[in-house]
Amino acid sequence: MAIKDIFQAVLTFDEARVPDLVRAELEAGTEVEAVLNQGLIGAMDEVGRKFTEGDLFVPEMLLAAQTMKAGLELLRPLLADSDTKPKGTVVIGTVKGDLHDIGKNLVSMMLEGAGFKVVDLGVDVDADKFIEAARTNQAELVALSALLTTTMPAMGDIVAMLKEHGAGTKSMVGGAPVTQDFAEQIGADGYAQDAPGAVELARSLIRA
């Protein structure tokens, strides 16, 4: 067994096998952080790259994220005891008046797969709830999703509230009608066109 087997199992969506591989690796004395970063998160980075290049499709990316999560669940109690911290905390949700969540769920899973702690508020979320969740969880980033042009203005309201009350919390936006121009217009810190893009953006915004 080796970390590369865990990596490969995530890439081939072998959800049944990943927990056994992770367990075996831990029993062999491999550091938790190594299993996490090189095995699981590393595999998801490769999944994101393949998706961006068109080699993997959306359902496959979702399945890979699910597979990764099966391994991550075994590591969670150990991570809590160790010095290994999440890469950051992201509050995510679909804005008020909008019930669409497929894209948001995909981003949420990919962010988890990349090692972020994700607080998913669901759909039709009031602006106040985003602010409160960011404060309570000490989130570095709030990610806003909308599919309807009529609900996009709520993103502007939330971004403005974050700037006023958010203690430095950054914002990123996405969704089918959302554009880079719109993100700049409302003062969001970033716009991501797809889930792997959201992961890269989250990494750069939280590092900065």
Add this chain to the structure above:
Amino acid sequence: MIASHFTYLDQSQIAALRDKVLEFLKQHGVKLDPHQEMLEILADAGARVDSASGMVRFPRPLLEDFLQQAPKTMTLGARTPQHRLQLPRPDGTFYARSGTGSHGWIDPETDYYRKVSLEDLANWAKLINRLDEISFLPFLFPDDAPTASADVHALAVLLKNSDKHLWVQPYSAQSVEYLIRLATAVAGGEDSLRENPLISMIACSLTPRAFKHMDLEIILRSARLGLPIHACSLPGAGGTAPATMPGVVILATAEILAMVAMAQAVAPGAPVIACPIIFSTDMKTGRSLQASVEAISGAALAIQFIKAAFGLPTHNYGSGSDAPLPDGQSMSERAMLTTFMAASGLDILGGAGQLEVATTVSPLQLMVDNEVFAMARHLMTGFELSDDQLAWEVLVETEPGQHFLTSRHTLMHCRDAFTPHNFIRCARGSWEREVQKDLWQRVREQHRDIMSQENTARLPQDQAQELDAIVQGADRRLCA
């Protein structure tokens, strides 16, 4: 009229699918947002309602009764009699409408993309007044109106600038009242509106199998007022619906029939049009597609099935493209969509002028679509096998090796052919000498000509002021 439309399905397949849909609604049902009045109406009518969960299941005899009651013909009214629409179209072809809800605009002079404005909407209406094949129009999403009352502002602009039937897509439950008030004011009262419904309403499911409070409210109010309801299901294969189109069709039809049932329960005989607006999902990006071969064939399957199984008038995209530009891809996709939908027997072809999966419109594309619709309706007119059409006499008279050009028969029919406005038929040499303009340049010139003329469908000033007062009331209440 044509003898039959193109169909994927034989009678046994139609029956089997019909059985699946009714069984689905009987056993599994749909979920309604808490809307006490609608849930009570459905329970009183005989549906199996669980008020706590909002789940509603429809026993088959009840559904069959509702389907029997639902009218198979109806009228979409208009300010002027010549624009009133009998559904299905009496000549056996179809009606067409422009795109709805788009927020992007391709400027007809500069080709630049920008957001739709209220002034653009007024110009859009003015243009459509002059396009004979665009029988009715919905509003676009204006960027310069207050968001909370954008639909109210938009409908007022259309009512002031067009005398064709208007299709209304409310953006919130709170605006429904104002939208109906605007139409009632122009109609001259509720009774007049019932007799001549100037507007019809969009109600949508939240696929899969759920209904929001706003759409339940739309169904309730529209059914009571006798306003035709376009019952829309917008499933995305592999996303909000199964990945295979027959499964998508079951889901979409079930959601539409649930809306038919609700309307009939509220007001027996309420007119409902079935709108299975089928999308495929690009599995590389998760993006919804309206003009992929999967979306087109799925939509065709849905329409063919619903017409054959339930006899309801049908409405779907009959134009549009997934391309962001009005280019060769746009033309190819929409030509395929228009022809296939028309051949499948679709009663209303929607989406004229739209691009980028219905998020953007182009006035120039709209004008080209107008022409393509005219050609498609010609395709759907069919042939009479009369003596004159069989041309037996002239066939027999004309000797081998001779020609038909100077025959009386040819003279009688030499002007029958469809004459396009902007599609040309000249040879390259003539084009280089005399025309020198491509399609878009020719269309742009025609657009300028239309826009330079007065809009003769403008509402009288006193009525326009009445609409302004309603809009101001909406702003005060909705934008507070």
